[in-house]
Amino acid sequence: MADEWKQKCDSEWSLGAQGVPMPDSVDWKLVYEKKPFERNLLHNPSPYGVNHTIPPPELHVTGERPPANQPPKFEPDGNFSGWKTSTEVLPYDTSGIPPGVVVCHMPQYRWFSLEQRVDLNAEGLWGQLLDEFQPEIVIEDWYEESQLHKSIYLLDVKLLGADGKTVIKEHICSPEENLECYSHTWKKVSHAFSNYGPGVRYIHFLHRLKNKFMIEFFNTKFTDSSITVKAAKM
Template identity: 55%
Template sequence: MACSSGWKEKCELLWKLKQRGVPAPDSVNWKTVFEKKPIERNLIKTPAPAGLSHTSPPPIHELDGMMGSRPPQFEPEGDFTGWLTSREDLPLDDSGVPPGAMVCYRPYFSWFTLEQRINLKGEGLWEELLDVYQPDICIQDWYEDSKLHEEIYQLQVRLLAADEQTVLQEFKLNPKNNTAGDPNCWLEVSHVFRQYGPGVRHLHFLHRVKTMRMIDFRATRVTDSSVLVKLRD
């Protein structure tokens, strides 16, 4: 549906589309594009579910108190609006337990998964921009150096076609972490999708964090997740 040239001119001025050689056909609903402002706007909903910021150190973990004083916790708490969450309990690792030894407490580990699907056209981007110009799609995430395990964080981001199944590009990360020291900092993860070819219509963002239940519950925390679409200078 064609829109008045006024909205198109506002978008061209706002993002300097002509100077950058960005295709701007008249068939685009420029009023919607201007209102949604999809360029350099974080497309992730609720980017900080725990209400934390990477600009401040992670809060010190506090014990639950006396055993039995509250119901057992198995998943992180927070505002997960926009996220699809799930938990995968991991089997106990008895490899380090000597035969016949009595174990009072053993850690129970789980993966806690948060994922979102982003409809790029639904967020205001248009087909000619994605297919011809192919703007940079920038991913950033921060996770706590929780020291719970050598594997505490995983990330998978996929660029998908219109059918939401065909993967056109993918970025995966499964870092190994040093378990020594104090858990007092955030670790950054970033990636930029470039020259990904035509056909990208959706983005699937998924990260997993390690949690541990022993005497009390502890979780690796994530914050300030972002997906930004940026025009090249």
């Protein structure tokens, strides 16, 4: 029966033809059921309920304060199950205000962070595959060009060892936005890990998005985040 599951996996992804190690010690039934190749290993990749094929909604500024009996809004709306979230309040930027000038309202910025850890063994990938064949691990993300600030997005993805702490490879992306030209679209961020060396067992995926509060709350969204493992090397 074990050979039958192994043959199914080989037929499904042509592993043997690609030179992928296929030891008998692997639980091939689990591999076949998990279907780890070309499948998004992230859970809940679009918690805001939007996708990058449709333009992000335009900001709607009303200038209205929240009702006196309601606290101001500082957190975005969405279903963030599967993500660990945190918020970092940033200090006010007063560098451009001349001495003696009274400012009634200033924007307050916050980083909203979301992170996930993917257990590659639990997702059906085995040690020899990761250590010897080292398949491509491709990450992709789409963030909203909200133009709330010149820096609104940061992506940090780490390939971790068996202890869940040792960083084997890391990719960081922190673009700056052009605020002189209005553009409100989805921006794609992607990276492919290859030849990363032996020992990878976990992937830590983190992105930070900047939100702004000034009388009203405005946020930067993301969508269609993904981690995929390729069965064949490019």
